[in-house]
Amino acid sequence: MICSESLAISLRLIRRFEKKDLLHTAHLSSLFEHSTEGIILTQGKGPVVLVNPAAERMFGYAADEIIGQPIERLIPQRYQMKHIKLREGFYNNPQNRVMGHGRELYGQKKNGVEFPVEVSLSFYRKNDELFVIAFIVDITQRKKTEQEILQQQQELKRMANSLKELNRDLEQKVEERTTILKEALQKLEKSQIEIQEALEKEKQLNEIKSRFMSIASHEFRTPLSTVLSSASLLSKYSTAEDHAKRERHIEKIKNSVRSLNGILEDFLSLGKLEEGKISIHVDEFEVEDFMFSIVEEMTPLLKPNQHLSVHQQGLSKATSDKRLIKNILINLITNAIKFSDEGTTVQINVTVGKDVISFEVIDQGIGIPKDEFEHLFTSFYRARNAVNIQGTGLGLHIVKRYLELLQGDIQVETEVGKGSKFSIQIPHVTD
Amino acid sequence: MKVSTQQFEFENDRWKRLIQFIQLENSYYKNRLAEVIRNSDATPEFLEEAEFYQNYYILQDTHLSLLKHDLNNFGKLVEEEKFLDGTVVKEVLNKHNRLKREIEKLETDFHDMQRKFSNFVEANT
Numbered sequence A: 001m002i003c004s005e006s007l008a009i010s011l012r013l014i015r016r017f018e019k020k021d022l023l024h025t026a027h028l029s030s031l032f033e034h035s036t037e038g039i040i041l042t043q044g045k046g047p048v049v050l051v052n053p054a055a056e057r058m059f060g061y062a063a064d065e066i067i068g069q070p071i072e073r074l075i076p077q078r079y080q081m082k083h084i085k086l087r088e089g090f091y092n093n094p095q096n097r098v099m100g101h102g103r104e105l106y107g108q109k110k111n112g113v114e115f116p117v118e119v120s121l122s123f124y125r126k127n128d129e130l131f132v133i134a135f136i137v138d139i140t141q142r143k144k145t146e147q148e149i150l151q152q153q154q155e156l157k158r159m160a161n162s163l164k165e166l167n168r169d170l171e172q173k174v175e176e177r178t179t180i181l182k183e184a185l186q187k188l189e190k191s192q193i194e195i196q197e198a199l200e201k202e203k204q205l206n207e208i209k210s211r212f213m214s215i216a217s218h219e220f221r222t223p224l225s226t227v228l229s230s231a232s233l234l235s236k237y238s239t240a241e242d243h244a245k246r247e248r249h250i251e252k253i254k255n256s257v258r259s260l261n262g263i264l265e266d267f268l269s270l271g272k273l274e275e276g277k278i279s280i281h282v283d284e285f286e287v288e289d290f291m292f293s294i295v296e297e298m299t300p301l302l303k304p305n306q307h308l309s310v311h312q313q314g315l316s317k318a319t320s321d322k323r324l325i326k327n328i329l330i331n332l333i334t335n336a337i338k339f340s341d342e343g344t345t346v347q348i349n350v351t352v353g354k355d356v357i358s359f360e361v362i363d364q365g366i367g368i369p370k371d372e373f374e375h376l377f378t379s380f381y382r383a384r385n386a387v388n389i390q391g392t393g394l395g396l397h398i399v400k401r402y403l404e405l406l407q408g409d410i411q412v413e414t415e416v417g418k419g420s421k422f423s424i425q426i427p428h429v430t431d
Numbered sequence B: 001m002k003v004s005t006q007q008f009e010f011e012n013d014r015w016k017r018l019i020q021f022i023q024l025e026n027s028y029y030k031n032r033l034a035e036v037i038r039n040s041d042a043t044p045e046f047l048e049e050a051e052f053y054q055n056y057y058i059l060q061d062t063h064l065s066l067l068k069h070d071l072n073n074f075g076k077l078v079e080e081e082k083f084l085d086g087t088v089v090k091e092v093l094n095k096h097n098r099l100k101r102e103i104e105k106l107e108t109d110f111h112d113m114q115r116k117f118s119n120f121v122e123a124n125t
Helices: A002-034 A053-059 A077-092 A140-217 A221-236 A240-268 A287-301 A322-338 A370-375 A395-405 B006-038 B044-084 B089-123
Strands: A038-043 A048-051 A105-108 A114-126 A129-138 A283-286 A307-314 A317-320 A345-352 A356-362 A409-415 A419-427
Touching: A038 A053, A053 A105, A053 A129, A114 A140, A221 A240, A221 B006, A221 B044, A240 A287, A283 A287, A287 A307, A287 A317, A287 A322, A287 A345, A317 A322, A322 A345, A322 A356, A322 A395, A322 A419, A395 A409, A395 A419, A395 B044, B006 B044, B006 B089, B044 B089
Parallel strands: A307 A345
Antiparallel strands: A038 A048, A038 A129, A105 A114, A114 A129, A283 A317, A345 A356, A356 A419, A409 A419
16 A cells, blocks of 8 residues: 555656646757757767757758868858867866957858857757757847947037137137237227327317416506506606616516516426415525626616625525525515615625524614504505605515515514514525 | 305405406506506696506506406315315415405506596596
């Protein structure tokens, strides 16, 4: 019983094994038949033993056309010799080789068309005979795609290079254009500055014209009217006795012309002319010549037997505004002559020091009441004892103002009925 | 003490205009004097008086130019006052008062001399 049971079990097992083996063989056969990869089995020495349908389609041969043929038949002729050597090497030292490993391989169809393949090799031995299984994949499409990718890459590279070159050209052009633009901008800026300068000059010129009109209508009238009135008076002094008066008016005309000239010069030296500004004109001058010209101008005013006496000491030259000092002295001397009697002497002392020029104008005139000192230099002021003598009340005021402009000083010593002494000190002006 | 500078500026401008006017008037008077002299008999008395007027107007010209100079400086001082916020106010006030007195005297004297000169011209034409 036990035996029969054991036998039954053994039989069941055998059947199962047989069944399993059969199933396995069928699967293997399907795998072989339906594989999309070409499978070629060769005997170690070269002849093809087995070819699957995929390999038949790949190479264009029917299985019976290729079975028994050397494997080199499926390889382009130029590789056949080399392949034989490689195959012999493989035979001597067989090793499995995976797909896509190393070299580029090509197959050859029956119609002679070559196509790229990828081959993996494996081997087994049976009855001391070496069998080699080759799995072959037609990689024409992949190669084509790779080629296309390669071409595209090359195209891309070429395009990139072109772009680089283009970019370089563009950069160069940009640089060139920038330089041109920069130069143009610089030129533009320069011309803008030039235009601005021209505009400024034009404005200045217009301003000068306006100022000239203003000066012509106001400033010029003053000296011109003096010239006209002096010329009229001059024409009325025709006798020899009137010579001094003529000289005096000629001097006034000259002064007016100088004044006109001064206004013009100030006007021409742009910017110097400021409405209402009295400018100081500093000069170095010979004091002796200067005093001589003053005495000459003042002499015609002297009353009968009146004398002008000048005493000079110290340095010979002074530096200051000659015109203003002359005006100061003429005012003081005019007063001294006017307020002194005939036969008196007007003494002028001049001391030119290193830093200061001092003048003294001493007369033997009516003197000034002490209580009037306070107002002496104010405008339009006339001392009580002078109201009967024609005067303007402006002379001493102008003297004081001119001295202020020259940073000078003035003192008066006086005694009614005995005379006055005006002392002034003017520092040398160094501009 | 903070003082508004506007009034000072206004007065300064008015004074400048007044001086300009008197300067012009002086020139007209000197020109008129020249005409009167040209058409006169030129007696010594007449000439002495004519000399006086000419001297007066010449001195007045100088006086006016000095006043103009002062007004100019005063204008600058007032301008400074605007920025210094009262620090020069005493100086401004002093100068303003002094100039005001000067201008008043100038106006008085100008009208006085205007009248005298008109009389002189009337008597000699």
